[in-house]
Amino acid sequence: MAWREVKLPALPTTVIGSYPRPKWLREFIKGLKAGRYKEKHAKEAFDDAVVAVVRDHEVAGVDIPSDGEMRRDEMVEYFAERIEGFKFYGPVRVWGNHYFRKPAVVKPLKYRGPMTVDEFLFLRSVAKAEVVKVTITGPYTIADWSFNEYYESKEELAFELARIINREIKALEEAGALYVQVDEPALTTHPDEMEWAVQAINKAVEGVNIKVGLHVCYSDYRVLKPYYDELRVSQFALEFANRGFRDLAVIKGLSKELGFGVIDVHNRRVETPEEVAKAIRKVMRYVEPECLYINPDCGLKLLPRDVARAKLKAMVEGTKIVRKELARRKGLEEVVLRKDLTCP
Amino acid sequence: MFRGLLGVVVRASFNGSYPRTAGLARLYSRLHSGRLSGEGFEKGVRAQTARLFKLFKVSGVTVFTDGMLRWDDILNPLTGFVEGVKVNGLVRFYDNNFFVRAPVVEGELRLRSDNPVPEWFETAFSLAEEVFGGPEFTLKQPLPGPLTLAEFSVNKYYKGYWSLVEGWREGVLEPLIRELVGRGLKVVEIHEPALTWPGTSKAKLDGATAELGKLIRFCRDLGADVWVLTYFGYLGRVGKYLSRINEAVIGIDPHVKGARKAPHRLVKDYGLKRVMLGYVDARNTKLEEGKKFRSAVKALIRAGAEEVYVGNNAPMDFLPEPVAAKKVRRLGRLTSQYFGGGK
Numbered sequence: 065m066a067w068r069e070v071k072l073p074a075l076p077t078t079v080i081g082s083y084p085r086p087k088w089l090r091e092f093i094k095g096l097k098a099g100r101y102k103e104k105h106a107k108e109a110f111d112d113a114v115v116a117v118v119r120d121h122e123v124a125g126v127d128i129p130s131d132g133e134m135r136r137d138e139m140v141e142y143f144a145e146r147i148e149g150f151k152f153y154g155p156v157r158v159w160g161n162h163y164f165r166k167p168a169v170v171k172p173l174k175y176r177g178p179m180t181v182d183e184f185l186f187l188r189s190v191a192k193a194e195v196v197k198v199t200i201t202g203p204y205t206i207a208d209w210s211f212n213e214y215y216e217s218k219e220e221l222a223f224e225l226a227r228i229i230n231r232e233i234k235a236l237e238e239a240g241a242l243y244v245q246v247d248e249p250a251l252t253t254h255p256d257e258m259e260w261a262v263q264a265i266n267k268a269v270e271g272v273n274i275k276v277g278l279h280v281c282y283s284d285y286r287v288l289k290p291y292y293d294e295l296r297v298s299q300f301a302l303e304f305a306n307r308g309f310r311d312l313a314v315i316k317g318l319s320k321e322l323g324f325g326v327i328d329v330h331n332r333r334v335e336t337p338e339e340v341a342k343a344i345r346k347v348m349r350y351v352e353p354e355c356l357y358i359n360p361d362c363g364l365k366l367l368p369r370d371v372a373r374a375k376l377k378a379m380v381e382g383t384k385i386v387r388k389e390l391a392r393r394k395g396l397e398e399v400v401l402r403k404d405l406t407c408p
Numbered sequence: 409m410f411r412g413l414l415g416v417v418v419r420a421s422f423n424g425s426y427p428r429t430a431g432l433a434r435l436y437s438r439l440h441s442g443r444l445s446g447e448g449f450e451k452g453v454r455a456q457t458a459r460l461f462k463l464f465k466v467s468g469v470t471v472f473t474d475g476m477l478r479w480d481d482i483l484n485p486l487t488g489f490v491e492g493v494k495v496n497g498l499v500r501f502y503d504n505n506f507f508v509r510a511p512v513v514e515g516e517l518r519l520r521s522d523n524p525v526p527e528w529f530e531t532a533f534s535l536a537e538e539v540f541g542g543p544e545f546t547l548k549q550p551l552p553g554p555l556t557l558a559e560f561s562v563n564k565y566y567k568g569y570w571s572l573v574e575g576w577r578e579g580v581l582e583p584l585i586r587e588l589v590g591r592g593l594k595v596v597e598i599h600e601p602a603l604t605w606p607g608t609s610k611a612k613l614d615g616a617t618a619e620l621g622k623l624i625r626f627c628r629d630l631g632a633d634v635w636v637l638t639y640f641g642y643l644g645r646v647g648k649y650l651s652r653i654n655e656a657v658i659g660i661d662p663h664v665k666g667a668r669k670a671p672h673r674l675v676k677d678y679g680l681k682r683v684m685l686g687y688v689d690a691r692n693t694k695l696e697e698g699k700k701f702r703s704a705v706k707a708l709i710r711a712g713a714e715e716v717y718v719g720n721n722a723p724m725d726f727l728p729e730p731v732a733a734k735k736v737r738r739l740g741r742l743t744s745q746y747f748g749g750g751k
């Protein structure tokens with residue numbers, strides 16, 4: 065299916081990606097790991113969970129839903145399990161008593177075939193929306209969150225991953241995806257590596273003809289700023305609610321779309337629609353409304369599901385307040401899905 | 409005791425923290441959810457500590473810490489036992505995907521009398537005696553250095569930065585070390601990654617090494633030896649001030665990116681005599697190569713080091729536990745194979 069400029073309401077609302085797994089799914093996964101359920105039941109369970117998540121997104125009024133990353137335990141792990149050359153030695157502590165299964169690269173990496181295409185096809189089959197979002201962890205973050213036993217340098221590893229992710233994004237394009245988001249939470253953590261990290265991301269999106277967003281969160285955006293133009297993506301999805309919408313000036317000079325984070329995902333207090341509207345009005349001092357998407361700061365998966373649902377609803381309601389103002393003041397009611405590297 | 413190259417003894421050392429085993433992680437989660445009592449946890453931690461000491465013993469590692477199994481990170485829970493401190497949210501531990509809780513300093517810093525660190529040391533010491541069946545080991549106590557503590561602090565009380573650093577040294581570290589030495593501690597292992605971290609301003613290095621020098625003298629006056637471990641950054645950055653702290657064993661991380669001089673050049677150029685070479689990389693699962701290990705250590709001795717330890721460059725929390733165990737065994741084996749100082 066070819067690229068098309070789908071119409072969307074002004075200030076399209078979307079999610080970053082992950083969403084809380086339903087309680088029953090978590091129980092099911094435990095049972096599956098303990099051998100109480102068969103592998104053949106897993107697909108059905110995950111599919112059902114995606115239906116539930118998409119329904120939550122739709123009821124809240126989100127324009128561009130995701131599948132909530134229901135099938136993924138963790139954003140690096142999921143890809144490392146599906147690319148040849150990784151090995152898991154065991155969990156590594158991240159803080160306190162929290163762990164993640166950090167993979168190690170022990171031999172040449174090889175693309176085994178599509179990792180997210182089935183996810184996308186199922187999501188599209190159950191979503192009412194014409195545009196859905198598929199997330200892929202970026203080459204730099206996978207490299208940074210892995211042990212490198214094989215490649216000469218982290219840079220070499222990141223470029224190898226970029227080639228693999230490029231094939232994956234092209235497979236998604238082939239399957240009809242319109243919108244892919246590359247997640248790079250680690251991007252700014254080693255400022256001295258930014259030069260080649262940016263090139264690795266560009267390599268991952270080379271020759272892609274659909275919309276590509278880049279999500280970077282809990283980061284020093286001043287480190288990202290010098291690379292705004294160089295990054296060959298059409299949108300930056302950034303976190304701002306967590307920092308109380310301070311430092312908005314850092315997006316001055318951004319000539320791309322902004323996915324504006326208006327929902328704090330690390331706080332259970334549900335924002336009011338008016339707070340959301342106020343934040344959107346504030347960001348419009350720096351970004352043209354036709355270049356603005358509205359989303360939470362980051363994935364919602366660490367929140368209780370009812371809180372996540374309420375937060376999405378508040379996000380959409382708040383957006384609607386500003387939409388009315390935009391329609392009245394500027395006659396702006398619709399935008400189109402764009403893949404251009406610049407906006408406006 | 410084996411006299412190696414030029415009469416220098418090379419010893420294997422385990423520094424800082426050891427990753428939590430799956431069993432220990434379970435103990436913590438059961439404790440936190442109230443399914444395990446304090447006593448049950450204590451019993452479990454002792455068993456885990458003894459297990460770790462057995463690993464050191466069979467590996468031939470006789471200089472070690474208790475693995476910091478009761479700590480969340482290099483700052484906690486110590487900073488939670490300090491008056492004037494409120495323990496805050498998570499902050500990144502340098503360039504790792506690892507986070508520590510940072511202290512907010514809201515009043516005068518004073519070590520609380522209910523801090524459990526000396527008791528933990530005593531418990532670990534007697535466990536080590538049981539495992540080793542005698543005094544053939546050195547149990548070090550790792551502690552965060554005053555600069556690292558100050559750099560992680562959110563200062564809401566002290567007027568100037570240096571009063572904050574001094575507050576940590578005089579109000580917390582010195583009384584704690586005095587108590588620890590009273591309970592039999594012989595070697596204090598000061599962790600000062602902030603000293604070599606590129607993010608610490610160069611202007612602070614003068615004052616920081618002066619403060620460290622005072623702390624080292626304090627320990628030595630009490631009769632305790634001191635190690636100062638630096639990691640994640642290039643030691644040459646501190647170069648001209650090293651003479652202030654080189655009475656201590658200085659830890660060098662050889663796995664630093666962009667280091668201008670190799671460890672043996674640092675030893676030669678700055679006249680270091682006592683060195684801990686962090687040859688075992690705590691941030692990569694790849695196992696260390698024997699031949700390179702030997703030549704790196706030999707180069708240190710030829711450059712003039714007189715007391716040499718080889719160990720992990722940084723806390724081992726960054727590794728999966730099974731890999732850490734392999735690395736410890738390999739450290740002991742390589743040290744004994746090439747220098748006789750291990751097993």
Ligand SMILES: [Zn+2]
Binds near residue numbers: 080362
């Ligand atoms: Zn995020």
